[in-house]
Amino acid sequence: MSKEEKSHYLSIMRRRYAHMRTKKARGRVLDDFCALTGLSRKHSIKTLSPQKLQSKRRGCPSGGTPEGTGLLIHLWELSDMLCSKLLVVVIPELLRSMRHHQPVCDRAAAEVLKMSAATIDRRLRPIKAADPRRSKRRRSSLDEHRRAIPLKIDVWPQEGPDRPGYLEVDTVAHCGGSMAGSFAWTLTITDIDTQWTETRSVWNRGGAAVCQALAYSAAAMPFPLLFLNSDNGGEVLNAHIARYCAQHLPQVRRSRSRGYCKNDNAHVEQKNGARVRALYGHGRIADPSLIDPMNEINALDGLIKNLHIPTMRLVSKERVGAKWIKRFEKIPKTPAQRVLESKFVSEEDKNKVRRMLEENDLIEIRTTLQMKINQLARKLTAAPAGAGSERAPEAKRIKRRKKSEPSPESPPAA
Numbered sequence: 155m156s157k158e159e160k161s162h163y164l165s166i167m168r169r170r171y172a173h174m175r176t177k178k179a180r181g182r183v184l185d186d187f188c189a190l191t192g193l194s195r196k197h198s199i200k201t202l203s204p205q206k207l208q209s210k211r212r213g214c215p216s217g218g219t220p221e222g223t224g225l226l227i228h229l230w231e232l233s234d235m236l237c238s239k240l241l242v243v244v245i246p247e248l249l250r251s252m253r254h255h256q257p258v259c260d261r262a263a264a265e266v267l268k269m270s271a272a273t274i275d276r277r278l279r280p281i282k283a284a285d286p287r288r289s290k291r292r293r294s295s296l297d298e299h300r301r302a303i304p305l306k307i308d309v310w311p312q313e314g315p316d317r318p319g320y321l322e323v324d325t326v327a328h329c330g331g332s333m334a335g336s337f338a339w340t341l342t343i344t345d346i347d348t349q350w351t352e353t354r355s356v357w358n359r360g361g362a363a364v365c366q367a368l369a370y371s372a373a374a375m376p377f378p379l380l381f382l383n384s385d386n387g388g389e390v391l392n393a394h395i396a397r398y399c400a401q402h403l404p405q406v407r408r409s410r411s412r413g414y415c416k417n418d419n420a421h422v423e424q425k426n427g428a429r430v431r432a433l434y435g436h437g438r439i440a441d442p443s444l445i446d447p448m449n450e451i452n453a454l455d456g457l458i459k460n461l462h463i464p465t466m467r468l469v470s471k472e473r474v475g476a477k478w479i480k481r482f483e484k485i486p487k488t489p490a491q492r493v494l495e496s497k498f499v500s501e502e503d504k505n506k507v508r509r510m511l512e513e514n515d516l517i518e519i520r521t522t523l524q525m526k527i528n529q530l531a532r533k534l535t536a537a538p539a540g541a542g543s544e545r546a547p548e549a550k551r552i553k554r555r556k557k558s559e560p561s562p563e564s565p566p567a568a
Contacts, residue, residue: 230281233463322346351459353371353429
């Protein structure tokens with residue numbers, strides 16, 4: 155029986171069942187319906203009976219107080235708008251830091267501490283829906299072609315990395331869509347096991363400048379480096395970095411990913427978007443005097459993300475039919491917690507991380523970070539000196555348009 159035939163038969167049997175006035179007559183209709191469809195008798199009664207409107211809202215009452223919701227929204231904004239599964243882990247630390255700067259209602263704090271991830275999602279749903287920055291992506295026709303092509307996955311070996319020291323490195327261009335001229339770049343280096351990430355901005359991407367940024371980031375890591383994987387860019391594969399690794403990091407093994415296979419460097423590619431693009435966007439930064447303010451912002455953002463913001467690592471990834479099933483950690487942890495729990499990190503390095511946690515308050519760092527971001531935004535808004543490369547793409551379009559337009563002195567074509 156086709157879908158249309160089932161629908162037509164169901165409408166006929168509903169009318170017959172509604173016209174029957176006695177229990178025995180309705181029983182005969184149910185016998186015929188069950189014999190043909192194979193459904194149970196209780197299911198058939200629900201299917202043939204007229205649909206009743208819900209008299210009241212089903213489920214538990216939403217509950218909560220406006221004070222608790224207001225405190226939750228404030229904590230969510232302080233955490234850089236984390237998802238509920240990560241936010242529920244960091245709420246106690248956020249409340250501890252907040253009590254040092256302002257009074258907190260004990261009743262609202264107790265209410266927030268009792269919330270689960272699902273409750274947090276329910277409370278924040280109207281706030282997220284009202285945010286104009288959150289817009290749904292239009293579905294592109296490219297999605298259909300991507301589904302037809304199988305994914306190519308190349309991950310680290312199964313036996314590792316189960317210890318800190320296995321790192322991926324990549325660079326991000328602040329070019330604004332045009333690679334012409336000189337502009338700022340940011341080097342990102344991330345550890346696979348702990349998710350500890352360091353960023354450093356440089357002017358252009360010469361080998362010497364990138365080597366200095368790599369040396370600074372490697373020194374900031376709270377554990378020794380063991381393995382370094384990069385892409386095939388010349389900013390990483392050059393004599394400067396080869397000489398630096400041979401002299402200062404002789405224990406480090408190096409590798410490079412395959413061409414046009416971004417998933418070979420997937421961890422650092424994800425940090426490029428979550429860390430660098432979240433701070434600076436996709437605009438062009440063509441003023442060399444902004445490199446020092448950017449590095450100050452990078453250092454403050456690194457303290458927040460590495461010490462206070464938890465991450466949820468991917469445990470397994472399995473393809474079942476046309477879908478990928480991903481399983482993540484049940485308990486998110488900060489990179490600092492993972493360093494402190496690792497048996498491969500020395501006590502001296504762990505003490506450094508403990509001192510960093512004691513000396514850096516989340517709200518103080520975030521206040522300073524927001525102030526420096528506002529200062530950088532004001533400098534970017536003003537036209538920097540020698541920023542002619544920013545207007546180069548527009549100038550090329552104007553020149554091309556003038557060539558294509560007919561000259562006013564030339565006679566019209568016959």
